[in-house]
Amino acid sequence: MPDAAAVAAVSCRGLTKNYGRGEASVAALRGVDLDVARGEVVMLMGPSGCGKTTLLSIIAALLDADAGRCAIGGTDTAGMTRTARATLRAAKLGFVFQAFNLLPALTARENASVPLLLAGVARRAAEAAAENALAEVGLADRRDYFPRQLSGGQQQRVAIARAIVHPPDLLLCDEPTSALDHDAGHQVMAVLTSRVRSLGAALLVVTHDPRIAPFADRVIRMEDGAIVADDGRVAA
Numbered sequence: 514m515p516d517a518a519a520v521a522a523v524s525c526r527g528l529t530k531n532y533g534r535g536e537a538s539v540a541a542l543r544g545v546d547l548d549v550a551r552g553e554v555v556m557l558m559g560p561s562g563c564g565k566t567t568l569l570s571i572i573a574a575l576l577d578a579d580a581g582r583c584a585i586g587g588t589d590t591a592g593m594t595r596t597a598r599a600t601l602r603a604a605k606l607g608f609v610f611q612a613f614n615l616l617p618a619l620t621a622r623e624n625a626s627v628p629l630l631l632a633g634v635a636r637r638a639a640e641a642a643a644e645n646a647l648a649e650v651g652l653a654d655r656r657d658y659f660p661r662q663l664s665g666g667q668q669q670r671v672a673i674a675r676a677i678v679h680p681p682d683l684l685l686c687d688e689p690t691s692a693l694d695h696d697a698g699h700q701v702m703a704v705l706t707s708r709v710r711s712l713g714a715a716l717l718v719v720t721h722d723p724r725i726a727p728f729a730d731r732v733i734r735m736e737d738g739a740i741v742a743d744d745g746r747v748a749a
């Protein structure tokens with residue numbers, strides 16, 4: 514058995530992805546290699562359309578690559594059934610999507626407790642954990658509000674509370690500070706980074722926001738479906 518600490522949180526090799534066929538085909542990923550270690554905070558930056566969300570979706574096993582491999586905590590996701598993927602996501606991953614994907618009929622506390630309820634945790638314990646997560650992102654006083662009663666930035670923080678409510682091994686965030694002002698963005702990044710570091714988890718953040726780059730251990734830059742720089746070092 515390999516040493517658990519030595520197994521990368523994410524390891525991708527040669528990922529390619531095309532959307533559509535023939536003349537309308539778009540090459541979204543052109544052979545991407547990426548490793549993220551446990552405890553590492555990595556930011557993925559690059560112009561609109563360069564393939565960041567596609568890469569995040571493949572890592573999350575929400576989308577299939579055309580070629581290449583991707584492993585989460587040493588488990589290769591390519592050959593997995595839909596059910597096995599869903600189980601892996603529920604057990605190991607936390608997400609913050611670009612669209613916050615909150616359930617409109619549920620309060621902030623109920624939304625944040627969903628991952629624990631899906632994992633079989635009793636409602637009272639799940640909602641207590643959700644309250645703690647909401648407090649961490651500065652929303653304790655909004656826990657009984659519905660999404661429509663919250664601002665965009667508050668909804669985004671509910672989505673972040675939902676992502677950290679169970680201890681994920683890997684947290685994937687697509688533009689987690691896009692709806693937040695400077696102070697709220699810093700607060701959220703401080704919560705996310707301290708949570709993953711204390712858990713020995715990993716954080717992969719897609720962002721256009723240079724203000725949050727100081728929170729990263731490593732900044733990766735993509736262009737046109739490929740990684741062109743890793744922490745300023747130009748890829749070969």
Ligand SMILES: Nc1ncnc2c1ncn2[C@@H]1O[C@H](COP(=O)(O)OP(=O)(O)OP(=O)(O)O)[C@@H](O)[C@H]1O
Binds near residue numbers: 560
């Ligand atoms: N479902 C789809 N069908 C067809 N083309 C798609 C689809 N999803 C993405 N694309 C295309 O693939 C390329 C990569 O898109 P992707 O969303 O991964 O980029 P991105 O870097 O995340 O962009 P942004 O920063 O604007 O969110 C783009 O050219 C996009 O138009």
